[in-house]
Amino acid sequence: MAEPIIEMRNIVTRFGDTVIHDGVNLTVYPGEIYGILGESGAGKSVLVKEIIMLLRPTSGTIKVLGKELSHLNYVERHQLRRSWGVLFQFGALFTSLTVAENIALPLKEYTSIPKDLREKIVREKLEMVGLHSRAAALYPSELSGGMIKRAALARALAMDPKLLFLDEPTSGLDPIGARAFDRLIVDLRDALDITVVMITHDLDSIFTIVDRMAVLADKHVVAEGTLQEVMATDHPFVQRFFKNEYISKRFMGKIDAKDSAGSGASDVQ
């Protein structure tokens, strides 16, 4: 198997006396769409913030792209940050900037690319996420929910990242928009050869586009692996989350289809 692109080992996270993670381990491999699942408050966002260096764990080690985060100096941290894009929940676009200005922001902040080239990159990224070039001049308040997500995704892709972090990417979208966004994630992964880590509660996404996942509960990763591996775990949260009749009826056909295809999640729509 390839070298992991992200490795978390024995992560402990405490805020004051409150323990959020008590020995979390997970491994993400290149090219995967990796899901992080768990109840509200389980510590999914904190875990991702630790990977992208917005928070430091109390103890434990995190390796991203072969680099151990706690060993990096200021310049190395700055360089590593350029290797990923992040789509926060609700898009988090700057409301006072147009879509084009939002997408160009990381390019302005991290590079000295001239304005005309920046504009070309913005056009490219808009096309990549399926937005019309007319969207460039619009402000976030003029966009639909789906367009905001796509614009925020375009901004996350501005620096040609190797890794993409998505926080509940389909939340707030209608079912058709959510499935279209799932397809976009798979297409981008395939076309750009990126690794995607996404926090999600969306069963459709979990059953159709996630390759491997970690389930956070009781301050630990209680299950990690493919859907079949995770569903074989008898932890009560996993049982509650996956094993009820509604889910079985709705999704079992899809599991079989994925199994018989014998390959990646993009086989199943």
Ligand SMILES: Nc1ncnc2c1ncn2[C@@H]1O[C@H](COP(=O)(O)OP(=O)(O)OP(=O)(O)O)[C@@H](O)[C@H]1O
């Ligand atoms: N900077 C912080 N300082 C103190 N406590 C924090 C901080 N960030 C998060 N927490 C706490 O850590 C716990 C886990 O939060 P986190 O946002 O990671 O949960 P989550 O699993 O992502 O939940 P949700 O699905 O609701 O977004 C929560 O109890 C939260 O209040």
